[in-house]
Amino acid sequence: MNKQDLRTLKGQLFLIGAMFAGSLALAAFIAAERGFFEKFVEEKYTALPASLKPLADAAAENRIDKEAFARLSREERLILYDDWMARAETLERTPASLVQADAALYLARAERSIVAGRAEQKMRAVKFLELAGSRDALPILRKARAWSVRRGETNLTAKIDETLRLLERTSSEVQLPSTSSTEE
C-alpha cells in the first residue's frame, strides 16, 4: 500500500486498524508479564543512623527512653521501623515497644507495608503486628485479610489468619493492651 492509497478512506481506516492491532499485542504482552511489574512494587528502607542506634537497641530490650523518643521527628521514628524491617534477625521486643511509644504511627506504617511491600515485606509487616501484641492491630489485620483474599494472595492470607487466631486467643486469655490512646 503506497502513500497515495494511505490517503484514501480505506487507507486511513487501515492505519487506525494497524494501530489497534499493535496496541492489542502490547496489551496482551503487558498482561502476561505481571511478574515484571511486581518487581517494582517494594518498599525501600532507610539505614539506621548512628544517632538513633541507642534508641533502636533500647527498643529491642523494651526499655525505650520516652523523653528521647518524644524528641524524634516523624521521619526519625519511622527509621526505627525501617531498621526492624530491614534486619536479617527478628528482634522480638522491638514491635511492642515501638507500638507502645506511638501506636497510630507504627500500626499505620505496618499496614502500609502489607499493602505496598514485596511478598517478604508483607509477611514481615504481619509479623510486626503479631509481635506488637496490640488489640488495635486486630481491625487492621481483618481489613488486610479481606483485601488479601480478594487479591488471591494465599500465602499472605494464611499468615494473617494465623496471626489473627493468635492475637484473638491471646486477647481472650489475657487482656491485650489497647494502644490507641498513646500520645506522641
Place this chain on the structure above:
Amino acid sequence: MSASVQAPDPTMTERALRSLGIRARPFRALLKAYVLMDFRSQQFGRVTVSKPHDLLTPLFWVTGQCLLLSVITCAVLFARVDAYFFALVNLGVSMLVTATSLIVEFNEVVLDAEDLNVVGHQPVPLRTYSAARTTNLLGYVLLMTAALNLFPAIIGMGLRDAGWTYLPAYAAAALVGNLFVVGVLLLLYTTFAGGRPGDAVREVLAWTQTILIMIAFYGGQAVLRDSQDRLEVAAYNLPGWAAYLPPAWLASFVDSTSLTGGGTKWWILGAGLLANAVLWPLVLRRVSVAYARMQPGGTAAWQRATLPALKEPGRLGGVWTRLLTRRPEERASFWLCSTMLRRDADLRMRSWPALGTVLALLLLGLFTGQLSDPFVSRSPTTTVLPVACLYLLAYPLPAIMHNLNFSRDHAASWLLWSAPVSDRVAFAEGMRKAVTYRILLPLVVLMLIVFAVVWRDIPHALAHATVGWLVVVGAGHATQAGITRSFPFSSRVARGSIVGSLAPFAGAVSATAMALAVVHYFAVRSTLSFAVYVTAVVALGVALRLFSRRVIRQKFGLAASYE
C-alpha cells in the same frame, strides 16, 4: 428484442433501512461524507497541529492519544492496585475523555448548521439525514470507547484478582458508561444549552486529553518514585464518597465477576442498560428536533458567532493597559498582542501547551501532597515540585513570544511596517508585557494562592511567588533579546517554523532557569542566603533588561527596518 433492465435485488441492509423509512443511497453517501469529515476534524486538527495534506489525520492522532493515555494509566496502576480500583480509574478516565471529545467535536459528530448549505437543497428526507448523523455519532463513540478501553480491558485480565471474565465485563461496563455519558450530554445540550456548546468551552476541553497525558506521565513518574506509596494506600483506603460515582458502580460490577467477587452483580449492568434504553430514545427525539429546525423554513439551531466591535481609534485598552504601559507605542503593541492572544484560536492553540507542564506539575504536587513549604521542610521529595513549578514559568515564554511572529493574516503586517512607530524598543516592550501580564501573571497569582492555602503561611508564599515573577520578567527580557527581530504577526506559519528555529534558544532559557532553581532550592535554607539570592536575581533581571534594549535597538531599531 430488447433486454429488460432490472434493478438488483436489495440487500438485507437496504431492506432494513427501508423498513425504518430511510433511503439507502443518500444514507450511505452521507455516512461516507461524515466519516471523511471525522478524519478532517478542525478542533483536534489545531490541537494535534495536523495540516490538511498530512498523511496522518487528526483522528489518527486523537485515537493514538487515547491509546497512549490508557496505556500509561494501566502501566502505572498494574500490579499496584486491585481490580476494583483499576477498573474505577480507567472507566472514570474513559467517561471523562469521551465526554470532552464529544463536546469538542460537537459540530463534526452531532450537529453542524453548515450542513444546511450542502444538504439542504438535496432531496434528502429528514429521517435519512438523522439516521446518517446518529450512525456517525455512534461510530465515533465506539471508536473512542475502543481506544480508551482496549488496554484496560486486556491488561486487567492479568491482575492478581481478575480472570478472563474481566475482559467481557469491563468491555460491557465501558460501553454502557460511555453511551450513558454521551446520551446525558446530548440531552442537556439539545434541551437546555441552545443546541451546542460554546466555542471557548470546546477549545479548552480540546486540551483535556493532552493535559491528562501530561498528568499521567508526570504522575506516573511520581508514583514510581514515591516513598510514601500514596497510590497503593489510596486504593486500599478508598474514601466512602467514591462509591457514589457512576464509574464506581460499573467498577463494582466488573470486580464482582472475578473468582473472589462473591457473585456477579448483574443488576448493575442491567440498570445501566435500562438507563440507556430510556435515555437514548429521548436523545434521538431531541436531536431529530434540532435537525428539523435546520431545514429551510425552520429556525436556525444557533447563530454564527461574530467578533465584538473594536474600540475607537486612540482609545485602545482599558485602565489595566494604561497602568502597565508608558509610551503610546508600548500601549499599541500591548493592545494588539493582547487582542490577538484573546481572538486568534490558532495562536492560543500553539501557545497553551507550553503552560500545560506548569499546571500539570502544580496539580500533581497538590493532589499527591508534594507541595511542602521549602522554607520549612528539608524533604527533597516534597519541596522539589514547588520550586520546579516556579522556574518552569520561564519555559513557555520563548514559545509564546516566538508564536507572536506568526499569523494567518501575516500579509496585513504592512500596516505595522508603514505605521509611524518611532520607538520600537517600547513597541517590543509592549509585546513582552502582553505575554507576561496577560498570561503568566495570572499563573503566578494562582501559584501564590495555592501555596498560601497549602502552606498556611502567606509571607512564605509571597516570597516564593515573587521569585517566580522575577524569573518571568528576567526570562521575558532574555527572550526579547534572543527572538524579537520584527513586528509581530508578520510571518507566514510554515511547517517546522513554529518550533524548529526556537528549540536551541528555548532549551538555553529552560536550562538557565533550572540552574537557578537548584540555587533557589539551597538558598531557602537560611534567610540571609535567600535574601542574597533574590538580590542576585533582581540584578540579573536588570542586566537582562539593559542587554535586551541594546539588542533590540540594534536588530529591530528604526534604521535596521529600512534594510
